[in-house]
Amino acid sequence: MNTSQYEAPGSVDEAVALLANAKGNARVLAGGTDLLVQIRMGMADPALIVDIKKISEMTTVTAENGGFRIGAAVSGAELNENAAVKSMWPGIVEAMDLIGSTQIQGRCTLAGNLCNASPAADSVPAMIAADMTCTIAGPNGRREASVGSIATSPGKTSLADGEIVVSLFVPAQNATGGDAYLRFIPRTEMDIAVVGVGVNLTLDGNGVCTAARVSLGAVAPTALLVDDAAKALIGTKVDDAAMDNLAAAASAACNPINDKRGTIEFRTKVAGVIARRTAAIALERARSN
Amino acid sequence: MAKHHISTTINGEPVEFLCETQQTLLDVLRDELGLTGSKEGCASGDCGACSVTVDGRLVCSCLVLGVEAEGHSVETIEGMADGENLHPLQQKFLEEAALQCGICTPGFLIAAKSLLEKNNNPTETEVRYWLAGNLCRCTGYDKIIRSVLDVAADMRSA
Numbered sequence: 001m002n003t004s005q006y007e008a009p010g011s012v013d014e015a016v017a018l019l020a021n022a023k024g025n026a027r028v029l030a031g032g033t034d035l036l037v038q039i040r041m042g043m044a045d046p047a048l049i050v051d052i053k054k055i056s057e058m059t060t061v062t063a064e065n066g067g068f069r070i071g072a073a074v075s076g077a078e079l080n081e082n083a084a085v086k087s088m089w090p091g092i093v094e095a096m097d098l099i100g101s102t103q104i105q106g107r108c109t110l111a112g113n114l115c116n117a118s119p120a121a122d123s124v125p126a127m128i129a130a131d132m133t134c135t136i137a138g139p140n141g142r143r144e145a146s147v148g149s150i151a152t153s154p155g156k157t158s159l160a161d162g163e164i165v166v167s168l169f170v171p172a173q174n175a176t177g178g179d180a181y182l183r184f185i186p187r188t189e190m191d192i193a194v195v196g197v198g199v200n201l202t203l204d205g206n207g208v209c210t211a212a213r214v215s216l217g218a219v220a221p222t223a224l225l226v227d228d229a230a231k232a233l234i235g236t237k238v239d240d241a242a243m244d245n246l247a248a249a250a251s252a253a254c255n256p257i258n259d260k261r262g263t264i265e266f267r268t269k270v271a272g273v274i275a276r277r278t279a280a281i282a283l284e285r286a287r288s289n
Numbered sequence: 290m291a292k293h294h295i296s297t298t299i300n301g302e303p304v305e306f307l308c309e310t311q312q313t314l315l316d317v318l319r320d321e322l323g324l325t326g327s328k329e330g331c332a333s334g335d336c337g338a339c340s341v342t343v344d345g346r347l348v349c350s351c352l353v354l355g356v357e358a359e360g361h362s363v364e365t366i367e368g369m370a371d372g373e374n375l376h377p378l379q380q381k382f383l384e385e386a387a388l389q390c391g392i393c394t395p396g397f398l399i400a401a402k403s404l405l406e407k408n409n410n411p412t413e414t415e416v417r418y419w420l421a422g423n424l425c426r427c428t429g430y431d432k433i434i435r436s437v438l439d440v441a442a443d444m445r446s447a
Contacts, residue, residue: 003309003310003311004310004311005310006293006310006354006356008356008359029354029357031352032352032353032354032357033334033352036313036334036351036352036353036354037333037334037352039311040332040333040351041333049310049354051354051356051357053357075346077346100334100422101334101337101421101422101423102347102400102403102404102418102419102420102421102422103334103337103340103347103348103349103352103400103422104334104349104352104422106343106346106347106348107348107349107352107353189418189421190335190421190422
């Protein structure tokens with residue numbers, strides 16, 4: 001304990017070089033809401049901590065191709081205060097805002113939530129539903145990856161040694177699209193999702209759904225993109241029959257564990273219920289756009 | 290490894306301290322600087338007893354490294370009263386008995402002050418959600434919530 005080197009580089013290149021030289025025994029510090037708890041509990045004792053909050057590319061939200069590029073160190077509070085992002089992608093911002101308390105929101109980040117690779121991460125189904133991608137920097141340069149490809153199992157990611165998420169990109173929302181995220185928890189605040197659902201859908205001029213993405217969290221080792229659930233909506237007016245099919249497809253996709261927060265049966269049933277409620281909000285938003 | 294030499298601002302005053310990388314801002318405040326008003330409840334960001342603001346942003350000081358304070362401005366409970374004059378929230382907590390054992394109180398006061406600086410007309414629901422990250426095992430919360438709402442009303446009529 002207490003022997004870590006601390007560096008706060010001013011550029012992504014410097015951060016990558018530091019991580020490359022540390023040969024795997026390094027951790028990136030963005031908000032620290034997972035890392036500092038792990039250090040305190042003895043689950044992490046990195047030789048090097050690389051604080052990314054002095055890298056301007058990683059601390060800013062910028063408009064790009066009609067959407068937004070969100071730096072890896074942008075906090076939940078900053079995202080929530082960004083009226084442009086919140087207006088275009090309310091589901092993503094609401095999912096992020098569900099994480100922890102006001103104090104946690106002051107520090108926690110989308111990229112941290114993604115790379116912590118919890119199956120119950122609230123922001124991840126919302127980001128997958130929005131078809132978000134991330135820019136990753138490493139010893140071999142930069143690459144792009146879909147948000148859904150980052151977590152590979154609980155606590156594990158597809159990032160190679162020395163790689164770091166620099167930013168996340170959310171594309172422009174369709175003019176008649178809407179997104180939403182809901183989770184089930186047994187109380188009203190400060191809890192971890194038992195089931196989480198992100199829905200993003202687009203309507204045509206007749207109110208027919210032309211595109212949809214549905215993602216489930218906390219019901220499998222990683223967040224799922226459920227094509228069958230999207231197909232249940234596409235080509236319909238998102239009526240009761242479509243909602244029934246959506247709920248059935250969501251429940252069918254579940255592969256959850258039994259734990260103190262929910263049984264397999266409960267999670268499977270509730271996934272359908274929450275999918276329906278989330279889709280109803282996304283539908284309302286799409287209709288009003 | 291040599292300790293880090295950190296220059297920061299705490300409660301408006303320039304402060305310098307030495308710390309190890311893995312010392313949290315809470316460790317530094319309490320153990321290096323003698324500012325023991327911020328409490329350690331859980332050390333995992335769940336209880337809010339260590340709440341401070343960094344550059345005006347409400348955070349748990351147990352989830353911030355001391356080295357991260359370099360060049361930033363930290364506000365703690367020790368800076369809340371103006372000399373002998375209590376902040377209106379402190380005064381109202383006393384008047385309405387919004388504390389019993391007192392361990393959570395500095396965190397609640399810092400968090401409530403942060404809310405009222407952003408919004409001086411919060412609903413009861415907004416106050417309860419804003420303070421959801423501050424745990425109190427004594428009061429049952431009602432007196433705390435009422436105190437915050439009463440101070441907000443006083444601020445608006447002042």
